[in-house]
Amino acid sequence: MAIDEVDYIWKDGEIVPWAEATTHVLSHSLHYGSGVFEGIRCYQNPDNDKSFVFRLRDHMERLHRSCKIALIDLPYTVDELCDATIEIIRKNNLKACYIRPLVYRGYGVMGVDPTGAPTDVIIAVWPWGTYLGGDALENGVAVGISSWRQRSNNAIPPAVKSTASYMNSILAKLEAKQHGYVEAIMLNEQGLVCEGTGENLFIVRDGVLSTPPLSDGLLEGLTRDTILCLADDLEIPAVEESLTRSDLYIADEVFMTGSAAELTPIGSVDGREVGKPGEITRALQERFFDVVYGNIEEYADWLTEV
Ligand code: PY5
Numbered sequence: 458m459a460i461d462e463v464d465y466i467w468k469d470g471e472i473v474p475w476a477e478a479t480t481h482v483l484s485h486s487l488h489y490g491s492g493v494f495e496g497i498r499c500y501q502n503p504d505n506d507k508s509f510v511f512r513l514r515d516h517m518e519r520l521h522r523s524c525k526i527a528l529i530d531l532p533y534t535v536d537e538l539c540d541a542t543i544e545i546i547r548k549n550n551l552k553a554c555y556i557r558p559l560v561y562r563g564y565g566v567m568g569v570d571p572t573g574a575p576t577d578v579i580i581a582v583w584p585w586g587t588y589l590g591g592d593a594l595e596n597g598v599a600v601g602i603s604s605w606r607q608r609s610n611n612a613i614p615p616a617v618k619s620t621a622s623y624m625n626s627i628l629a630k631l632e633a634k635q636h637g638y639v640e641a642i643m644l645n646e647q648g649l650v651c652e653g654t655g656e657n658l659f660i661v662r663d664g665v666l667s668t669p670p671l672s673d674g675l676l677e678g679l680t681r682d683t684i685l686c687l688a689d690d691l692e693i694p695a696v697e698e699s700l701t702r703s704d705l706y707i708a709d710e711v712f713m714t715g716s717a718a719e720l721t722p723i724g725s726v727d728g729r730e731v732g733k734p735g736e737i738t739r740a741l742q743e744r745f746f747d748v749v750y751g752n753i754e755e756y757a758d759w760l761t762e763v
Pocket residue numbers: 495496497652653654655656657675676677678679680681714715716717718
C-alpha cells in the first residue's frame with residue numbers, strides 16, 4: 458500500500474519536512490528489529506467536520522508499556538507524545554489520518570547489544586483509507602489459517618508492539634496472499650487461535666460474542682477492548698475464551714478489529730463460507746463509527762479533538 462505523502466513529520470522533538478525525516482543505514486533497529494510502535498486513527502465526523510484522535514492516550518500508554526518490556530528508555534512522557542501528535546496533525550492540516558509513532562534504536566553501535574544506541578522517536582501522519590481493501594468494511598474479506606505459528610510469549614512477546622514481531626506477520630500475510638486470501642489468522646504453538654497479522658479476532662455463535670484471551674498470546678488491542686465495551690452497551694453477551702480453527706469454520710459471524718483495519722467482517726475462513734456480515738457485526742460496526750465520530754457522549758473521554 459503506497460504512502461500518501463504529507464508535508465511534515467515529528468522527529469525527536471522537532472517538526473521536519475517529510476523528505477528530511479531520514480535515518481542512517483546503520484541504525485540499530487534497521488538491522489535487528491529493535492523498535493516499537495503504535496498505530497492510531499484520527500477521524501473526521503462527516504456531519505459536523507470535527508476531528509478526533511481515537512484513544513490517543515491509551516495508545517501512548519501502550520507504547521510506554523512496549524518500551525518497558527523491550528527495555529527501551531523512552532525520553533518522552535505520555536502527555537508529551539499526545540501533544541506532539543496533535544501538533545503534527547495540525548501542522549499538516551489533516552482532518553482524518555492514520556498516526557504512526559515509532560520508537561527505534563538509532564545510529565551509533567553495532568551488534569545485538571543496543572547499549573549506547575540513541576533512542577529515536579518519530580510520529581508520522583498521513584491519510585490512510587480502508588486497510589483491508591476498498592469494500593472490506595461493507596462486504597468482508599476472505600482469510601486463511603497460516604501455516605506460520607504466532608510468536609510465543611517466550612520468543613517475541615505478542616504484548617509488545619515491536620517491529621521484530623512483524624517478520625512473523627509478514628510471512629503469514631504473504632502466504633495468505635499467495636493462497637488468494639486477504640488476511641491470515643495465526644494459531645499459537647498449541648493450535649489455538651490468536652489473531653490476524655495486524656488485527657484481533659472475534660466470532661459470534663448463537664448470539665454470543667467471543668474472542669481469544671490475552672493469555673493465548675496476542676496483542677492487547679485497543680479496538681478489541683473498545684468492541685468488548687460496546688458489546689456490553691448493546692447487551693450482547695461476550696466472553697474471552699480459547700478458540701480452535703473449527704470454531705471459526707462453524708461461526709455465524711467472524712470479524713477482525715484493529716486501528717488500521719477498524720471492524721472488518723470476515724466472509725470466509727479457509728474457503729468455509731461465513732457469509733455476509735451478520736447482525737451483531739453490523740450493530741457493533743455502526744456503534745464503533747458513532748463512537749469514533751464523537752456521536753456518543755459517554756465515550757467523549759476516548760476522543761482528543763484536533
Ligand atoms: N494485533 C496485532 C498483531 C496488531 O498489529 C494490531 C494493530 C492489533 C492486534 C490491533 O490492535 P489495536 O486495536 O490496538 O490497533 N496493528 C496496527 C494497527 O495500526 C498495525 C497494522 C498495520 O492497526
